[in-house]
Amino acid sequence: MGGATFQGSEAVPERLRSPARAVFDWVPLVIVALLWELASGTVVAEAILPSPVTVSGEIWELLVTGEVYSHLFVSLFRIAVGLGLSIAIGVLLGIGMARSDAVENFFDVFLSMTYPIPKTALVPLAILWLGVGTSTAILIVFLACLLPIVLNSYNAASDVDRNLVWSAKMMGTDGRRLLWKVIFPATIPEIMTGVRQAVPIAFIALVSAELIASNEGIGYLILTSGQIGNYPTMFANIVIISAMAFVAVRGFEEARERVLTWT
Known part of the structure; x- marks a missing residue:
């Protein structure tokens, strides 16, 4: 990479x-x-x-006519919100499962059951709940990105050096301070690995959702262009969203390297 x-x-x-x-x-x-x-x-x-x-x-x-910009903005907004929610909830859930048997027992069955389900299979259900549009796309992106972030956060929090935790407790660090000052910083590299895995998944899930349940966005443009036989425009939109995914992945990798040098 x-x-x-x-x-x-x-x-x-x-x-x-x-x-x-x-x-x-x-x-x-x-x-x-x-x-x-x-x-x-x-x-x-x-x-x-x-x-x-x-x-x-x-x-x-x-690009010159500006026809694609409004749709591209909608798609990127949906990715940002869905991925952002998956990061916030996934990190808390993964660390919580690693540090609490009760939390792990409660969510483990749910995650194990939903893991094998293709997230696009949930689009019809999401349409019934939320209708066609942004909310459905955000939900699909969120669900698709959640698991890799939860798993990496869980594994990282489970593997935190016990001596490090013990030493912090001996120095009077406990409760929330232990979580934020010891455990969370130690899990950052693995968490960022999970986010790196989730970024391309977010683009895949978004386009899949927009092909089925949207009246705007890049996926919608791809679908409508193909339906009327305008294949140059269809391929152009495919290349544009692929380029955006490439830039997002490379940009995150650069940011990860900078963050990890500080940690």
């Missing part, structure tokens, strides 16, 4: 390693784009699979 190194990087001079790593990271995307270009109009009819050049032109058109 963002922090990965490529084989033989030790032979590259230090000042050239970052540019070389950036080039290496983009090679797979370039290969996919070339294969896509070759397939368009040969293996698959160009009317069904527009070439990358055609899709790039459509992306430019959407």
Whole structure:
């Protein structure tokens, strides 16, 4: 991923390693784009699979006209709220389950039962409860992102060094102070790993929800463009939301590295 190194990087001079790593990271995307270009109009009819050049032109058109911005804002807002709620509740729930047998026994069965269920299968139920729109999309994003955050928070809190906790108690730290000054800081790396896993899941869940239960957002644009046979616009919106997901993941990785250097 963002922090990965490529084989033989030790032979590259230090000042050239970052540019070389950036080039290496983009090679797979370039290969996919070339294969896509070759397939368009040969293996698959160009009317069904527009070439990358055609899709790039459509992306430019959407950005220049501003048609996509309102829908993109709606989608990103839904992701931010759903993911934010999953982080807040997931961290508290995971740490609570690790530190209290009663909390763990109460929520363990619920989490075990809901884990195998594809969250998009809950969209019809969410529509009955909340209707078509933002609330349903936020709920699906929240449910999809919750489990990895809960599990990582639970594992991190369970693995906190017992000697560290014992030493803090011996120094008079107890109750909430023990939680916030000892346990929570020790779990930050694992919690951020769970959030890193949840970020791409949030985009997947959002588009899935918007394809079924929305009248705005990028997923809605993808659906409506495909329904009328406007495949260049459909692919353009797919590329746009994919690029947003890529930026979000890389941005979070950079933020995680900075946070972890402080901890």
